[in-house]
Amino acid sequence: MSEIGERVKKIVVEHLGVEPEKVVDSASFIDDLGADSLDTVELVMAFEEEFGCEIPDDAAETILTVGDATKFLEKNAKS
Amino acid sequence: MRRVVVTGLGMLTPLGCGVDATWARILAGDSGCKKIDTFEVSDLPSQVACYIPRGDGSGGTFNPDQWMEPKDQRKVDDFILYAMCAAKQALDDADWHPKSDEDQFATGTMIGSGIGGLTGIAETAVLLKERGPRRISPFFIPGRLINLASGYVSIEHGLKGPNHAVVTACSTGAHAVGDAARLIALGDAEVMVAGGAESPISRIGIAGFCAARALSTGFNDTPQKASRPYDKDRDGFVMGEGAGVLVLEEYEHAKRRGAKIYAEVTGYGLSGDAFHITSPPPDGNGGFRSMSMALKRAGLAASDLDYINAHGTSTQVGDEIELGAVERLLGNAASKVSMSSTKSATGHLLGAAGAIEAIFAVLAIRDNVVPPTINLDNPSVQTAIDLVPHTSRKRDVNVALSNSFGFGGTNASVIVQRVTN
Numbered sequence: 001m002s003e004i005g006e007r008v009k010k011i012v013v014e015h016l017g018v019e020p021e022k023v024v025d026s027a028s029f030i031d032d033l034g035a036d037s038l039d040t041v042e043l044v045m046a047f048e049e050e051f052g053c054e055i056p057d058d059a060a061e062t063i064l065t066v067g068d069a070t071k072f073l074e075k076n077a078k079s
Numbered sequence: 080m081r082r083v084v085v086t087g088l089g090m091l092t093p094l095g096c097g098v099d100a101t102w103a104r105i106l107a108g109d110s111g112c113k114k115i116d117t118f119e120v121s122d123l124p125s126q127v128a129c130y131i132p133r134g135d136g137s138g139g140t141f142n143p144d145q146w147m148e149p150k151d152q153r154k155v156d157d158f159i160l161y162a163m164c165a166a167k168q169a170l171d172d173a174d175w176h177p178k179s180d181e182d183q184f185a186t187g188t189m190i191g192s193g194i195g196g197l198t199g200i201a202e203t204a205v206l207l208k209e210r211g212p213r214r215i216s217p218f219f220i221p222g223r224l225i226n227l228a229s230g231y232v233s234i235e236h237g238l239k240g241p242n243h244a245v246v247t248a249c250s251t252g253a254h255a256v257g258d259a260a261r262l263i264a265l266g267d268a269e270v271m272v273a274g275g276a277e278s279p280i281s282r283i284g285i286a287g288f289c290a291a292r293a294l295s296t297g298f299n300d301t302p303q304k305a306s307r308p309y310d311k312d313r314d315g316f317v318m319g320e321g322a323g324v325l326v327l328e329e330y331e332h333a334k335r336r337g338a339k340i341y342a343e344v345t346g347y348g349l350s351g352d353a354f355h356i357t358s359p360p361p362d363g364n365g366g367f368r369s370m371s372m373a374l375k376r377a378g379l380a381a382s383d384l385d386y387i388n389a390h391g392t393s394t395q396v397g398d399e400i401e402l403g404a405v406e407r408l409l410g411n412a413a414s415k416v417s418m419s420s421t422k423s424a425t426g427h428l429l430g431a432a433g434a435i436e437a438i439f440a441v442l443a444i445r446d447n448v449v450p451p452t453i454n455l456d457n458p459s460v461q462t463a464i465d466l467v468p469h470t471s472r473k474r475d476v477n478v479a480l481s482n483s484f485g486f487g488g489t490n491a492s493v494i495v496q497r498v499t500n
Contacts, residue, residue: 014150016150017150038217042218045214054213
């Protein structure tokens with residue numbers, strides 16, 4: 001997993017309180033990791049904070065899995 | 080009206096996590112007060128508070144992870160976490176874990192708070208100013224709202240009856256017990272999980288009550304002496320944190336399922352002072368009327384009372400006004416009644432106070448013992464009423480009344496008594 005992928009995984013484990021093994025690229029935040037709609041809003045905020053970038057609402061709507069987040073941040077991360 | 084009994088108790092107080100842990104230390108005359116060490120106090124007049132004892136969960140300590148998932152703890156202010164802790168204890172104690180639709184629909188929640196998520200609101204206001212609205216968590220609002228204590232408890236335990244919350248400052252806990260009992264009496268629920276929770280020990284909380292000149296300021300170096308109701312050297316209350324929750328149940332429902340029955344809630348009185356936002360009227364007529372109404376509701380005379388758990392916060396003005404109202408209520412019966420303020424040991428838990436004190440009243444009946452008013456070295460006035468100075472005392476307790484009075488001139492009195500058939 002990429003360095004950005006590792007950082008994404010760490011945030012997801014911390015915020016959703018899930019086992020690290022479950023946080024794989026194909027895992028859906030809502031369907032596989034038990035997040036609700038408010039959790040996903042907070043996750044996006046945590047990504048913004050960690051990677052120093054803004055994730056607009058229309059982009060956030062396309063981030064449904066761990067892999068989606070990693071892919072987006074590999075392109076857009078500023079820190 | 081249908082009869083309402085107490086079948087479960089749960090508490091988290093500055094004296095311990097759990098009813099047994101707290102009660103043992105109350106009866107031993109311990110104080111839960113210490114120097115504030117979680118934030119800067121050098122510029123605050125009051126520097127003492129009654130913290131819940133955090134630890135690994137052993138020896139009566141509070142381990143948050145035993146009561147709420149860490150990921151959920153992050154989303155809420157502590158009063159909700161404390162409510163979750165006390166509510167689980169109470170439901171386990173009552174052995175009431177409703178699973179069927181019928182049982183879930185018949186079980187409600189009424190857990191209030193005086194202030195709710197003050198700390199989280201203060202921190203988020205700073206975040207908003209410094210970083211802007213995009214940094215505000217989606218959990219900011221649902222984690223601070225007072226009724227979310229009831230909300231979280233109802234979700235955790237599948238309680239689908241009335242989902243309500245009381246907000247009446249320092250009489251919240253007593254109003255919650257009284258109002259929840261009333262919902263059962265009127266048939267809106269068979270079981271209610273009722274009480275209060277508070278987490279006010281923060282810089283803004285202490286600063287706010289200091290500004291209102293409500294807190295003790297003269298015992299910063301001897302914190303365990305700071306809360307001293309009725310004593311001539313008292314100089315304000317000591318802030319406390321925690322939660323108290325009771326499981327209230329319709330009498331026949333409790334009997335049918337063979338539940339352990341602690342006591343019956345027979346009296347409840349409420350009144351307003353219509354006088355001042357923070358001070359009671361000098362004649363204490365609001366407290367007098369709420370006590371009188373509770374006696375009337377219970378069908379009792381003042382001479383039937385054995386124990387009164389006083390509001391008694393250790394403020395200069397309030398203690399003597401309440402005492403005067405109680406003397407007027409009791410008349411010639413004053414010498415047979417014991418009245419103590421357990422706030423001398425726990426500090427003032429604001430919205431949780433009335434709930435933990437209703438529990439102490441129930442335990443006084445169960446064990447035929449009255450808890451002490453600690454630090455009462457020199458009463459500021461003479462009274463025929465036994466104020467139970469320093470040490471607990473064995474005595475018959477069949478009828479107990481608990482008083483709670485709040486800012487805004489709101490008063491509540493709850494009477495619990497030994498169950499008779």
